[in-house]
Every structure is written in C-alpha cells, then in structure tokens.
Amino acid sequence: MPNFIMSYLGSTVTPGEAGNQFWALIYVFIIFTGVSVAVMAMNWLERKALAHFQIRLGPMRVGPHGLLQPIADALKLMLKEDIIPTEADQFVFWVAPLIGLLAAFAVYTVIPFGPSQAVSDMNIGILFMLGVSSLGVLGVVVAGWASNSHYPLIGALRSSAQMVSYEVAMGLAVVSAILMTSLNEQGTGTLSMIGIVQAQQRQGVWFIFKFFPLGLIAFVIFAIAMVAETNRAPFDMAEAESELTAGYHTEYSGLRWSLFMLAEYAAMIAVSSIAVALWLGGWMRPFPNLLHAPVWDFIFSLFPALTFFGLAAIAVVGVVRMPSHSFFRIQRVGLAGFAALLAFIALLLLVIAVAGRSADTSLAARFREGIDYVYWFVLKVAVFMYLFIWYRATWPRYRFDQLMRVGWKVLLPISLGVLILTAIVGVVAS
C-alpha cells in the first residue's frame, strides 16, 4: 500500500492517468476545499472591492476588515429556517440546487493547474468541461419550475435561453483555440485541457497572441460569453433584482440558497479557468521564452512567496492603522495573527523556492514546480475574478432581447468568422 501511494510521487502525469485512486481522491479533496475557500474569499473580496468602487467600506465589523464575514454568513445561512413552499414540487425543489452545485464542481476534475496537477487528464477534457458546466442550466430551470411562482419561472426561462444561446458562441470560440493546437508536425490537435496548454508551450506563444488578432478576438468572445454563461452582470438577467426580485432562486432560503450562491461562484471560477487554459497559457509563467535563463526561473519562482509577503504587509499596515481604542483590541490581535499566518506561508514558500531551485527531479524541485504552476494559474484566474467584480460595479444591465441579439447577431457571426479565418490561416501557415 505505501508503495502504491509513494510510487505516484515520481510520476509526471495526473493521478487519474496514472490510475492512482488514492492520490486522485486527495486531489479531489484539495480541490473541493480549495474551491470552497476560494468562493468564501471571493465573496469577501467582491463585497469589499464593490464597496470601494462605490465609496463605501463594505463589511468592517465581523473580524478585522470583515474578514470573518463569509464565515458568519455561512453560519447564518445554515441556521436559517429551511422553507419549501407548499405549492412547490418538493423533490425537484430539493434537488435543483444540488444539480447546479454538482455541475459546477464536476468541472474541476479536468482543470489543469499544472501538467500533473489535475485530478485527471481526459482526452476530451474541454468537451467534458463545456458539457458539464452547461448542465448547470438544468439546475436553474428546474429550480424556477419547481418553485411554482411567476418570478422564478420567468427568471429560469430567461437564464436557460441565455445560457443555451451563449454556449454556441462560446463553443465556436473554443473550437478556434482547439484548431490552433493542431499546428504541429503531425498536425494532430487535442481536446485534452493539459494537451492544449502544452501545445501553447510547444508553439511558444499563448493562444491569445496567436495569429494576431484572431486569437485575441476569440478570447474576447469567450470572455463575454462566459459572463453571460455564469449569469453575472451585465448579463444577470436571471436574477435581475430590480425586475424579478431574485430570479430563479426567489423562493429559496437558507442553506439551499447558499448552495446556489456557491454554484454561481464555483462556475465563475471554472469558466475563468477554461479561458486561462485555452488562451492565457494555463500554468505557464510570463515570458518563458524571452526570459528563459535559470536565474529568471528562480526569480519567477519567488513570486508566490512575494505575493504572500505582500498580503502580509497589507495586513500589517491594517494593524498599524487600526485605531488604538481598546474596542479594537481583539480585531488588532486577530489581524496581526492573520498577518503572521500569511508571513509564515510566505516564508514556507520562500524556503521551498530556494530549496528546490535546481531543475533536477528531487522532491523539493518537484514541489517548487508544482507550487509555481498552481500559483500562475490561480493568479490568472484571480484577474478574471476581479474583472467580474469590476463589470458588476460599472455597467447597467442588458435587457433580455438585447442580450439575445448580442449573443446571436454579434458574437455568433464574429466567432464563426474567426473560426473560418483561423482555419485558413492555420492551413496557410503550415
């Protein structure tokens, strides 16, 4: 048994591919907790960033700078009364949030955090991702239907139409990225998520810059479609608060409602991951060709540690700037503790970066590599998360018919054109 467990550590493929159930399970566990924590962090970040866009402070009371607010919210939602309307279809009402959540989380099995840092490397990875993530619409439709109420019904119909429409443009944009993977000697493309990133590695260019501006346009189309796909502003028709009170989850409360919330944020992270893997070079660090000397490798491997040091520094500034009134004592101690935790993580990362600086196959080096991969991937995804918040703070909401027009009459023709042009340019180039 220990052999079975240890044998994977030397391998360079994903646990799923190596057939190692144990490590696959560990990865699933890490991803599940990681995504849950990310959703909580995102919840806090969204409220804070949105507040600062809007000259407010956001949560400030629960924990220093509201850091414990997501936990308090989660507790509150769990303790709330679980209401199922009498007129609702009990079973379907019960199962709808689970469908949404499962669809959002299942996608994470193939997200390539690194060449071996994924649960599995399916050879139809991207298809699996698109297919499963679009199952999320089922949860929405079913929730709206089961609520047996007008507003949720309209909300559900809106969002199902919207998600299905934008899937088309999204799919075509994805296909044009997949076409680019086939630009090698053998002329074989791949649908595997890891394969797509490796294709970018081999061709030495992120697909966003490939065949400029074709890659860029496809990326932009995907970036727009993914906002619509996740029902976020400015395409948040489904939960257009001012029109439909809360859209498809109007009748939901407590834990069930929080499952929808969790699914929404998990889906946001998932689609951002697709965009990162397909166009932004996945786990690759910036300028791998231009700055390829070992010293650059070392410098870039310091970034994770530096990031955490930066976060710790921000927390320290927060401690210093906190009013010296005794009322803030607990908050000050808490924030200082948080800063210490961040600094400790940073130190740990620094030690790993230094210990694993040689490019051999030692455990430390492999560990350092893994951290680098995950770091760059997560950083790119985080940029998208910030964009989601930024959109929400800036733009009004599209009307439903306008949204459909944008999807079918603007994005679809452009993505078709890009696809055809990419194919032509690809043939000419090879």
Place this chain on the structure above:
Amino acid sequence: MNDRSNLDLDAPATPYLDSNELIINMGPQHPATHGVLRVILKLDGEKVLGTECVIGYLHRGVEKIGENRTYTMFNPYVDRMDYVAAVSNGLGYCEAVEKLMNVEAPARAKYIRVVLTELNRIASHQLWLGTHALDIGAMTPLFYTFRDREEILKIFERYCGARLTTHAFRIGGCQYETYAGFEKDVKNFLSFVAPKIDEYEALLTTNRIWLERTKNVGVISGADCIALGVTGPVLRASGVQWDLRKAQPYAAYSEFDFEIPIGTNGDTYDRYLVRMAEMRQSLRIIEQAVNGIPEGPIMAKVPKVIKPPVGEIYHSIEAPKGELGYFIVSDGSTQPYRLRVRPPSFVNLQALDRMVRGLLVADVIAVIGTIDIVLGEVDR
C-alpha cells in the same frame, strides 16, 4: 375589476402560440417600484400587454387633514408628500396661502426660498438618478449621488435643523435668517457638485448598455403628455417647452437668467438628459440667487392667526417632478374649507400604461424610474 380597468382581467385569455397570458403582480413589495406602488402586468411572455397601477398603500388623507388643521399647522404636513423635495412642497403651499391672503413675501425671503428650492431640485434629481440607474442595473451611481446629496442635506440641516422634511418656509416668508456662512456653504457646494455631475454623466451618458436600455424606451409624444396632463421633465423631454418658472414666474424666478432644457424624442434617454441639464441650470440659478440675496426683512406682515378672506385660489409651482398645485378654498376661518393638491407624481404616473405597452418587463422598471414618482405624493 371595474369598467375603467386597463386590463380587463375577467376577459378570457387570448392564446399566443400555444401559450397563455400571464398576469403578475409587481409590487407593492418589489425592489424597483420606488415604494409601495403595485403594478398589475399582463404579459405575453416578456411582452407587456397592459398595466394597471394600484395605489393607495401610502394614503394618509393629507388633503382631509388640511381641512382639520389651521393654515399654519398644516404647513409641516405638505413636507410629507414628496419627501425627497420637501422644500418645493412647502414653497408651493406657502405661496398659495400668501396669494390667498394678498400678502407678498419680502425680496430677501424670496431669494432664500429660491436658493433652497433649487438645492432641493438638485437633491431630488440626484436621488432620481441614483435609483433609476440602480433599477437599470448600474449600482455605482446610487452611491455617488447619495454622497453628493448629503452636502445639500447638510446645508438644510444647518439652515433649519431638518434634513428631509425641512419645514423651511412660513406663510409670509421664512422663519429663519440665513446662518453665518450660509452663502459660503452654498458657493462651496456649487463648485463641489459641478464636476460631480460630469462624473455621473461619464458613467452613463455614453455607456452603450445605458443607451440601449433607455433610447426609444417609453416614448411619449408631447401631445400625449399634454392630453394626460403630464408635466415636468417628462413633458419637456417630449419637446414641449413648459416650465412654470418661466411660464408664470413665482418667487423671484423672473429675475434670474436660466434656460429650460428640452428633449426631442420623449424617450427615457431624453428624460435623463433633460434632468441632467436641469441640475446644471439649477446651479446657475443658485449662483445668481446666492450672490444677490438682498438685505431686508425675511417675514412679511402677517397676523399671528392666519385667516384668509373668503375665496379660492389655485397656485402652482414647478416642483422637481412637475407642476405641483395647491387649490385652497377659504371660508374665512382659520382652517381651509377644502384643500386639494395637484401632485405631479400622481398625474405623471398615469402615462405609465401609454409608455410601456408593447415593451418588455425590464422596460417597465426603466419607465417607472424615469417618470420619477414618490409614492408619498402619489397616494398622499
């Protein structure tokens, strides 16, 4: 439903492509009906076939209260109608009673009244802009407008102690002299808010989504507006140049130089532009007024007990939302025999059905926002 119903709810539903009409209640508890307005929508999918407004959830019988209070005692009540533009309400009421008594407020009082009323117009438009944008999905302008509206409310608070329901004016003039530094505060506010209005416009005026959501939405022609009695920015956005401040000047408005912005299409976007321009014109008026406040008394000679002669009077002013009129019948006693308010919100709201027929649910929200109603005034 009675005969006057727009919806004819009892009629058999007409099937459209295998589907039935949907009747949904928007409100009275709904985030975007600006209070307790209830709109019954008859929908074909998302298309609005008809609407019916149900009002009265905030009815307090203000007019009846007026018959049972003395003229002086009723003055604070008018603030509670359009509570976001309380100063305008007070101005209309005080001027109506003054007209009935044949008293004229002194010039200094008139100037102070103009300054405060125009400040209140800006505050009202700011609140409208924030909530209207929020309805259309743009969250951020709300906080910007509230930040800047706060400065106006601070001036009110320093002037008369109240922020919202100000009760700033008295019959015959103003009760309070301006506080020391009033003029400086107002001038500071003028230079503070002018760039802020540009800031709101930067967020919205050329925003593609904002344009799509507001252009050609809720179009109403000038003739329709006049037929329905619609006044205020809604009327002016339809291209009718009618502003009581110019048409029948009251207070000291005839002494100031300002323009009446008008629109051309009568759609939601034009109404937005008209109100933005009105804010700038208000700044102009305030600047002229605050620089020219004459010396002198602030109260005319009015008896302690106000007993207007027998007669009736209709006096109207240009409130931020449109023509605000007071019709007072006096029987010579200390209390009005009959008091009737012509509220702009109530009259303008009647144009809702005309504006939203054939549009989508999302447009109903945009149109309710653009009419700029305050339910306190609609229901009274």
